[in-house]
Amino acid sequence: MHEDERAPYDPMPHGPPEVGLGPWQGPWPEGDQWDADLLRDGDRRNVVDRYRYWTLASIVADLDTRRHGFHVAIENWQHDFNIGTIVRTANAFLAAEVHIVGNRRWNRRGAMVTDRYQHVRHHPDAAALASYLRSLDEPVRLLGIDNLPGSLHLETMELPQRVCFLFGQEGPGLSESAREVCDGTFSIAQFGSTRSINASSAAAIAMHSWVRAYADLAGDDAWRG
């Protein structure tokens, strides 16, 4: 689907029709964050309740004040269908940024329009991603996540607070050139017969290990529905 074919207020494509709220009842609130169209027509977007009727720009600005210290990156040489779901999970866990390495075009379907609230940055190759992360005011460690020979255990490592998890694609896994620029590779322990798990499942596990280590789970920002 092209950007301009999307519904104007990005309703959940598969959710129940009653998601969100109808037109604002009573006198309209004052403030720059309110979106006049949403107040008038209702807000059926896939957003948490605290952002109902807010403009997209106001939501992104608010998220920017409290983004987490982890980044997520995925190689995109074959239009991997996992990228959309990784973007959605990165939104849910409030990643600093999402990086796409390789082709600029990616399948947005699984993102459920969550990419609009995320900073998605493109890099021609993994070396460019690595130099970008190292150029930041507070450099970010780049960890390759793949079950390769020699990978250390994600479960028992001490995660850096500022980190970027880099994932490979279904099939080839992390490319050789990506491995070369990582500050180490780390695997998720498996116990069954399959060689690997799905890349977006691996990404969710890695992101959540950061959440368990560093996120403020007691504050109002930890949304549980």
Ligand SMILES: C[S@@+](CC[C@H](N)C(=O)[O-])C[C@H]1O[C@@H](n2cnc3c(N)ncnc32)[C@H](O)[C@@H]1O
């Ligand atoms: C389907 S796997 C790729 C192939 C995999 N290396 C193999 O030997 O079958 C796709 C991506 O998912 C992630 N992944 C899958 N299983 C993983 C695991 N157990 N530990 C870490 N990453 C994993 C990695 O980023 C990997 O590049």
